[in-house]
Amino acid sequence: MDRVMLTALGEPGRTTILRHARLIDGTGAPPRMTEVALRDSVIVAVGEDLSGDSFLDCAGMTLMPGLIDAHAHLIYSGFRSLDEIDRQSLETATINGVLNAAKVLSAGYTTIRDVGTIGNVAATIRDAIEAGKIPGPRVVASGPIICPTAGLGDTVPPHWTRAHGLGVLVDGPEAIRAEVRRQIRNRVDNIKLAASGVEVGPYAWTWMTTFSETEIRTAVEEAHRWGRTVAVHAQSYDSVKFALRAGVDTIEHGTRMDEEAIALFAKSDTLLVPTLSTLFSVLELGAKLNLPAKQREEMAVNEPLWLASFANARAAGIPIAAGADLGNRYPHGSNAREIALLVRCGMSPMEALRAATAVAARALRRADRIGVVEAGKQADLLLFDGDPLTDIESLQDHSRIALVVKGGYAVEGRLQAN
Numbered sequence: 001m002d003r004v005m006l007t008a009l010g011e012p013g014r015t016t017i018l019r020h021a022r023l024i025d026g027t028g029a030p031p032r033m034t035e036v037a038l039r040d041s042v043i044v045a046v047g048e049d050l051s052g053d054s055f056l057d058c059a060g061m062t063l064m065p066g067l068i069d070a071h072a073h074l075i076y077s078g079f080r081s082l083d084e085i086d087r088q089s090l091e092t093a094t095i096n097g098v099l100n101a102a103k104v105l106s107a108g109y110t111t112i113r114d115v116g117t118i119g120n121v122a123a124t125i126r127d128a129i130e131a132g133k134i135p136g137p138r139v140v141a142s143g144p145i146i147c148p149t150a151g152l153g154d155t156v157p158p159h160w161t162r163a164h165g166l167g168v169l170v171d172g173p174e175a176i177r178a179e180v181r182r183q184i185r186n187r188v189d190n191i192k193l194a195a196s197g198v199e200v201g202p203y204a205w206t207w208m209t210t211f212s213e214t215e216i217r218t219a220v221e222e223a224h225r226w227g228r229t230v231a232v233h234a235q236s237y238d239s240v241k242f243a244l245r246a247g248v249d250t251i252e253h254g255t256r257m258d259e260e261a262i263a264l265f266a267k268s269d270t271l272l273v274p275t276l277s278t279l280f281s282v283l284e285l286g287a288k289l290n291l292p293a294k295q296r297e298e299m300a301v302n303e304p305l306w307l308a309s310f311a312n313a314r315a316a317g318i319p320i321a322a323g324a325d326l327g328n329r330y331p332h333g334s335n336a337r338e339i340a341l342l343v344r345c346g347m348s349p350m351e352a353l354r355a356a357t358a359v360a361a362r363a364l365r366r367a368d369r370i371g372v373v374e375a376g377k378q379a380d381l382l383l384f385d386g387d388p389l390t391d392i393e394s395l396q397d398h399s400r401i402a403l404v405v406k407g408g409y410a411v412e413g414r415l416q417a418n
Contacts, residue, residue, distance in 0.1 A: 015039045015052035018381075021063035024389070026357035026372040028350055031389070036063065038379045041408040045375055058383055061402055064353065065373050066110025066137075066380030068360035069335045070273045071231075071252055071323025073116050074100045074125060074139075075166075079328050081292055082155045082200050086118075086165040093118040097125045101136030103333035107398060110380040110406045113140040113323070113364050115192045115231050115252065119164050123187050135411060138380075140364050142192040143183040144168040145233065146176060146219065150203040151210035152194035152233060167194065173218035180222040191223040193232045193248075195239035199282070199298040200291075206235035206255055206302060213242035220246045229365050231273070235302070237261065244268050250321070250363050253278065255302050257309040265318045271363045273323040274310050276341040279303060281329035289329060310345055320347075321363035322356035336395035339388075349389045381405040383413065 018036040023046070037045040037052055074097035079085045088096070097117070104112060114122035126139035145167045147153035153167010170179045180191055195211040197204025204210050216232065223230045224247070232243040235255035243251055244264040250271050257265070265272070283303060286296040314320060324330070324338035342352040361371025369378050383403035386394045394400060403413035 012040055014054065015044065016054045016056060017050050017052035018056050018058055018063065018383075020060055021058035021383070022060055022387075023373060024062060024064045024350075024353060025374065026065040026354060028354050028358075031062070033060070036373060036381070038405070038408055041379055043373060043375055043377050043379050046373060056403075058402075062384045062387060063373065064382045064384065064388075065357040065371055065377075066382050066404065066406060067108050067336065067339075067356050068322070068364070068371060069104070069109050069112040069324055069338070069356070070250070070321040070360045070363045071275050071325045072104070072112040072114050072335075073166075073325070073327055074104075074112075074114050074332075075117055075121055076100070076327025076332070078331070080289060081295075082153070082166060082198070083202075085328075086155050088118070090119045090121070090164060093121050094124065097121050098128075098134055098136075100327060100332040101125055101129065101134065101139070103331075104335060105135055105137050105404065105406070106401075106412050107333045107335055108382040108384070108395070108401050108404055108412075109137050109335055110382070110404065111138040111140070111361075111364070111366070111370055113142075113190060113231075115142050115190065115323075116145040116166055117142065118144065118166055120186045120188075123189075126189075137406070138370075140189045140366070141187075142190045142231070143186055143188045145192045145194050146170055146179055147194040148210045148215075152196075152198045152201050152204065154203055155201070173215050176215050176219050177222045180219055180226075180228075184223075184226050184228060188228065190229045190231055191219060193219055193230065193243075195232050195234050195243055196236040198233070198235065199295040199302070202294075206298060207237075209236045209238040209242065211239070211242070213245060216242050216248070217246040220248055244270055249365065252323070252325075253306075254309050254313065255306045257312065262312050262316050262318070265313065266316050271319045271321050271359065272313050273321050273363060274306075274313075274342075275323050275325040275338075276306075276310070276345060277324040277326050277330055277338045279306050280341055281326065285329045291329075307345060314346060319359050319362060320355050321360040322352070323360070323363075333398070334396060339395055340392050343392045349392045352392060353388060379405055379408040
C-alpha cells in the first residue's frame, strides 16, 4: 500500500481538530471531554475551543493513545510447537508476518515490539511499513532469540542441522557478544535472550535456568553500548534474578519470582511483561488444540506460580506492560484479550489500559514519542465506540473501532474529517 493511498486527517501543514472526544489520555487521569489538534504526524494541542483547518466530530466516543503490544511474534500463525515454527520457510515466515501486521493494526494497535523472529523478518517488515509499502503498526524489531544449546530455541534432534529458526544457539559470553553485534548489523532495535526453559521446548523445563548471569550480563553490556534494549525470557527463579542484576530492560513472563526477585525488581529500572495470554491460552485451548502433553502439564504446574508472581509484582509497584505473545493459540488481532486478562488477574481497567499505552511505551523506551495523548507526541490514536473502563472485554470487538490513526494518517475506521 503506497503512502499516498492512506487518508490524512488534514493536508500537510494544516491542522485537524478532533472534537467532542471522551479522552483517556494514557496517564491514568480520569476521562474528560476535550479536543485534540493534529498537524502532520504530531499532536499539537489538547484542550478546549481549538482552532484548525478541518474538523472531525468524535460524537462522545472514547479517544485513547494507539494501543501498544510489548511482546509480539508476527511470524506466529497457529503453530502447535516450537518445532512447527522452525519448520516454516523464511519465505512463509515473511508472508505470515506481513498478513499478521495488518491484523494487528486493524485491532487498534499502532506499535508492537516483535521479540523473536526467523532470519531478519521483523526488521524487514518494520522497514516496509515505515516506507508505506504494507499496512501495519510501528515495529520495534528483534532478531532470532539468543538461546543456549538445549535451551528454548533448540528444537531439533541432536543429529539434525537447520539453516534458520526462531532461536539462534550461542554458548559462552564472547559468542553471545558476537551474536549481539551480528544482530545489530542486521539493524535490530532490541535483543531477545532466553534465559530459562519453556513449556513447549523439548529439552529444558521452565524451572531450569539456561544462561549464566555472566552470559546475560555480557549481552546487556554489549546491547546497551550500541543503544539497543534487551528483553529476557525468564520463567525460572534464577533467570529472573540473573537478568535483573544484569540490568535488562524487560523481563518477559516472570513465571517464578520469589521475595528476593521482587526486591531486586523494585530497585531496578526494569519492567515486567507478564504475557498472561501465554498462560491462559494453553489452559483454555490446550485440549481443543491437542497441544503437546509437556506444555499442558507444565502450564498447569506454572499457573499458581505465574499468578502469584504477577500479584506480588503489582503489589510491589513494579511497572507492568501489556504484551500478549499470541498468534499460535489466540490469533493475531485479538491482542486486546491481554488487557482483559490483566483486569481478570487484579488490575483496574485504567491500570490495564495504561499497561497497553504509557507503560508499554516505557518498556519499549519510546515514552518520549508514544503512549500518551499530549502535545508533542506522535499522532497515534484509537477512537472507540464504547467505554472500556466499564467493559474492558469490548476492546476486542473490532466493529467498535471507529478510527485508528498512525502518524496522523487514518489507517482504519469509518470516520472522515470535514
